[in-house]
Amino acid sequence: MSLSHTSSSPNPPPSVPTATLGVPRIGPRRELKTALEAFWSGKIGQEALLETAAGLRVANWARQHAAGIAHIPSNDFSLYDQVLDTAVTVGAIPAAYGWKGGPVSLETYFALARGTEGDVEACAVHGHAHGSTSGLPALEMTKWFDTNYHYLVPEFSRGQEFALASTKIIDEFREAAALGYRTRPVLIGPVTFLKLGKSRDEAFDTLSLLPGLLPVYTEILRRLAAHGADWVQIDEPVLSLDLDDATRAAIASAYGMFARAVPGLKIQLTSYFGALGDNRATALSLPVAGLHLDLARAPGQLDAVLAEAPAGLVLSLGVIDGRNVWRANLPAILDRIEPVAARRGTDHLIVSASCSLLHVPYDLTLETGLDAELKGWLAFAAQKLDELSILGRALAQGRDAVKDELAASAAAAQTRAASARIHNPAVATRLAAVKPEDTRRAHPFSERREAQREALNLPRFPTTTIGSFPQTSEVRKARAAHTRGELDNAGYDAFLRKETADTVRWQDEIGLDVIVHGEFERNDMVQYFGELLDGYAFTRNGWVQSYGSRCVRPPVIFGDVSRPQPMSVEWIAYAQSLTDKPVKGMLTGPVTMLQWSFVRDDILRADVCRQIALALRDEVADLEAAGIRVIQIDEPAIREGLPLRKADWKHYLDWAVESFRLTSSGVRDETQIHTHMCYSEFNDIIDAIGAMDADVISIETSRSKMELLDAFITYRYPNEIGPGVYDIHSPRVPSVAEMVELLEKACQRLAADQIWVNPDCGLKTRKWEEVRPALINLVAAARILREEAAG
Ligand SMILES: Nc1nc2c(c(=O)[nH]1)N[C@@H](CNc1ccc(C(=O)N[C@@H](CCC(=O)N[C@@H](CCC(=O)N[C@@H](CCC(=O)O)C(=O)O)C(=O)O)C(=O)O)cc1)CN2
Numbered sequence: 001m002s003l004s005h006t007s008s009s010p011n012p013p014p015s016v017p018t019a020t021l022g023v024p025r026i027g028p029r030r031e032l033k034t035a036l037e038a039f040w041s042g043k044i045g046q047e048a049l050l051e052t053a054a055g056l057r058v059a060n061w062a063r064q065h066a067a068g069i070a071h072i073p074s075n076d077f078s079l080y081d082q083v084l085d086t087a088v089t090v091g092a093i094p095a096a097y098g099w100k101g102g103p104v105s106l107e108t109y110f111a112l113a114r115g116t117e118g119d120v121e122a123c124a125v126h127g128h129a130h131g132s133t134s135g136l137p138a139l140e141m142t143k144w145f146d147t148n149y150h151y152l153v154p155e156f157s158r159g160q161e162f163a164l165a166s167t168k169i170i171d172e173f174r175e176a177a178a179l180g181y182r183t184r185p186v187l188i189g190p191v192t193f194l195k196l197g198k199s200r201d202e203a204f205d206t207l208s209l210l211p212g213l214l215p216v217y218t219e220i221l222r223r224l225a226a227h228g229a230d231w232v233q234i235d236e237p238v239l240s241l242d243l244d245d246a247t248r249a250a251i252a253s254a255y256g257m258f259a260r261a262v263p264g265l266k267i268q269l270t271s272y273f274g275a276l277g278d279n280r281a282t283a284l285s286l287p288v289a290g291l292h293l294d295l296a297r298a299p300g301q302l303d304a305v306l307a308e309a310p311a312g313l314v315l316s317l318g319v320i321d322g323r324n325v326w327r328a329n330l331p332a333i334l335d336r337i338e339p340v341a342a343r344r345g346t347d348h349l350i351v352s353a354s355c356s357l358l359h360v361p362y363d364l365t366l367e368t369g370l371d372a373e374l375k376g377w378l379a380f381a382a383q384k385l386d387e388l389s390i391l392g393r394a395l396a397q398g399r400d401a402v403k404d405e406l407a408a409s410a411a412a413a414q415t416r417a418a419s420a421r422i423h424n425p426a427v428a429t430r431l432a433a434v435k436p437e438d439t440r441r442a443h444p445f446s447e448r449r450e451a452q453r454e455a456l457n458l459p460r461f462p463t464t465t466i467g468s469f470p471q472t473s474e475v476r477k478a479r480a481a482h483t484r485g486e487l488d489n490a491g492y493d494a495f496l497r498k499e500t501a502d503t504v505r506w507q508d509e510i511g512l513d514v515i516v517h518g519e520f521e522r523n524d525m526v527q528y529f530g531e532l533l534d535g536y537a538f539t540r541n542g543w544v545q546s547y548g549s550r551c552v553r554p555p556v557i558f559g560d561v562s563r564p565q566p567m568s569v570e571w572i573a574y575a576q577s578l579t580d581k582p583v584k585g586m587l588t589g590p591v592t593m594l595q596w597s598f599v600r601d602d603i604l605r606a607d608v609c610r611q612i613a614l615a616l617r618d619e620v621a622d623l624e625a626a627g628i629r630v631i632q633i634d635e636p637a638i639r640e641g642l643p644l645r646k647a648d649w650k651h652y653l654d655w656a657v658e659s660f661r662l663t664s665s666g667v668r669d670e671t672q673i674h675t676h677m678c679y680s681e682f683n684d685i686i687d688a689i690g691a692m693d694a695d696v697i698s699i700e701t702s703r704s705k706m707e708l709l710d711a712f713i714t715y716r717y718p719n720e721i722g723p724g725v726y727d728i729h730s731p732r733v734p735s736v737a738e739m740v741e742l743l744e745k746a747c748q749r750l751a752a753d754q755i756w757v758n759p760d761c762g763l764k765t766r767k768w769e770e771v772r773p774a775l776i777n778l779v780a781a782a783r784i785l786r787e788e789a790a791g
Pocket residue numbers: 148471473476477479480522523524525526527546547549550551552553596636764765
């Protein structure tokens with residue numbers, strides 16, 4: 001193996017080793033997204049896709065090497081999702097996908113990720129035809145801890161067997177080695193992997209599969225060691241959750257086995273997104289070489305770990321925030337970690353990012369639209385590499401060696417704290433004046449319901465959609481042309497009006513009951529409003545992967561938030577002018593606006609959320625005044641914002657619910673407030689959902705075959721509810737029969753006059769060819785339910 005790169009600088013400046021746990025992989029210009037979508041649509045072949053992927057990996061290794069990162073990860077790359085990669089690696093592929101052993105093809109891989117087109121034949125278990133790979137549903141998708149990244153949920157069965165089915169991790173290690181980079185391969189730990197999975201068999205503990213899984217892991221570790229790996233990074237983010245004793249014992253047994261099976265290989269065990277807390281003793285007792293701590297999220301855990309950590313344990317100090325974009329205050333970080341170096345010596349330390357940099361954009365230097373002051377406050381992934389390197393050198397050589405860099409970092413922190421741009425006294429005054437009655441509707445739901453029935457006169461099983469309609473390439477092209485100045489305001493406006501009008505009329509024609517305007521004017525549900533609010537900044541290239549090829553550009557909340565003028569009223573009122581049916585006004589709720597943005601860290605998140613809520617409350621009032629009778633306030637992110645530890649739940653839910661109610665409570669009884677949530681397990685937050693007191697909630701339920709409804713049933717949710725019957729993450733068009741079946745399931749458990757009929761989520765990622773037949777089927781399904789209820 002050539003180590004040309006690592007030996008190319010004969011006298012590298014001494015530094016404490018630095019590490020990243022993973023870096024963004026979509027490409028600085030979303031090259032992976034482009035290649036994936038071209039591959040899926042048949043425009044490029046497998047070779048071209050894999051070539052793009054390899055190019056992105058090389059560029060990432062090279063960039064980290066150039067920044068002087070000592071522990072550079074490999075296998076942090078993924079064509080779709082790292083949890084799916086793990087499932088494929090260990091051969092956890094449900095039988096339906098037709099895998100017969102041997103290497104897993106890209107076709108199977110993407111079938112798991114996205115489902116396959118074609119008809120579904122009834123199968124009691126999965127709803128697909130055995131022996132055929134058409135009409136397969138995708139694996140379920142859900143949020144990765146408290147992030148806006150989605151992973152695919154592994155599916156296990158009783159008697160699940162595992163086998164090494166993909167050598168991706170070994171191949172990518174060797175690929176890097178051939179280029180001269182000795183990397184630290186990353187894999188998701190066995191306990192986290194099993195805990196993230198689900199089983200179709202009732203009352204089956206996925207953790208019971210551990211004994212069968214561990215031999216596959218040890219085989220991977222052996223092979224990596226044989227190919228020259230000295231360190232392997234194993235992620236066990238479940239260490240930041242509330243765990244039971246059985247899970248802790250499982251962790252102890254897994255890492256005990258690894259140490260025995262591959263004694264020469266150094267394991268860097270990582271925790272992130274929170275403190276080890278009551279799992280600390282377990283983590284510190286494991287026979288691993290290194291332990292990583294998230295000191296951005298949980299700085300307070302350092303002292304306890306230092307007091308208890310064995311002397312030989314390498315501590316990886318995750319001090320550079322992998323979840324936010326603020327430039328670090330490096331001298332302040334050194335104040336905290338220099339004593340650690342003094343106490344334990346620098347040869348048992350690694351300076352690291354707190355978690356994978358997957359959650360922040362690539363490179364601030366690509367931002368040409370941000371003003372210099374604001375830009376000076378920020379750091380994206382590339383800048384964070386430099387921050388790590390400065391810290392590594394400061395620890396090894398003393399602060400003087402990086403004097404200028406530290407001074408610049410401290411100055412940036414100072415100017416941000418002192419800037420007049422971030423404070424707006426009017427916002428503070430208004431927030432202080434909020435009264436409890438501002439967060440309560442005037443009358444209880446039972447009374448509002450009567451008023452709404454009279455005002456809206458909807459049929460039973462009313463049909464609606466969640467808001468967005470296909471974001472076609474024409475829509476994106478028009479927006480891009482407008483942004484570049486090639487399409488003037490009048491031309492862009494006329495284009496959007498035509499899209500909106502066509503969509504409104506089509507919904508009217510096919511018989512949907514509550515109409516939406518289609519959201520064509522919006523690039524993204526958060527970014528669009530962020531751009532119209534004060535206190536928010538937005539990026540041109542700050543893409544962060546959300547799932548698969550899908551990305552978002554989270555806006556940056558840098559100052560007090562307020563609304564200079566109405567944001568959505570013109571579009572909604574225009575749509576309403578085209579139909580007699582009610583048009584639903586669409587807003588993104590305060591918790592989601594917060595959760596999907598990069599948020600300032602100088603005041604409480606709860607207070608930022610309240611500021612957003614007040615701005616949105618004015619928008620709700622303006623919509624009502626413009627004659628809009630139904631207003632949807634989306635809160636898909638409320639569940640993912642839930643703290644990882646139960647002890648912190650109540651506080652969060654209190655302010656989250658209060659913020660939603662502050663947004664929604666200023667309206668008359670007959671104005672119907674909807675909310676929408678997706679990707680959620682609702683059990684944990686069902687009381688809070690009840691307390692939000694929306695008149696109607698739509699939720700994502702189709703991939704789970706209505707399982708996700710259970711929480712609402714147990715709770716006896718009193719308001720109205722639209723359980724999704726159309727999986728909008730898959731190109732498949734659901735049949736009438738399928739949707740009727742799902743609705744009948746819902747009817748067994750909910751009152752018929754409580755139920756709405758709608759898709760799981762918005763339709764922006766779908767094509768019109770899919771949406772048209774699917775919604776026609778959806779209306780037909782609702783009609784069948786109406787007849788069944790009547791007859
Ligand atoms: N913020 C956020 N988080 C969320 C969701 C969400 O909707 N928003 N939904 C869930 C996740 N689902 C998602 C579903 C779809 C997309 C999505 O479609 N993203 C788009 C980008 C959205 C966007 O900002 N679009 C812009 C920019 C479009 C673009 O790429 N323009 C081209 C040029 C136009 C062209 O020729 O295509 C360019 O700038 O290069 C626009 O429409 O204006 C994408 O990946 O493609 C993302 C997340 C949960 N988290």
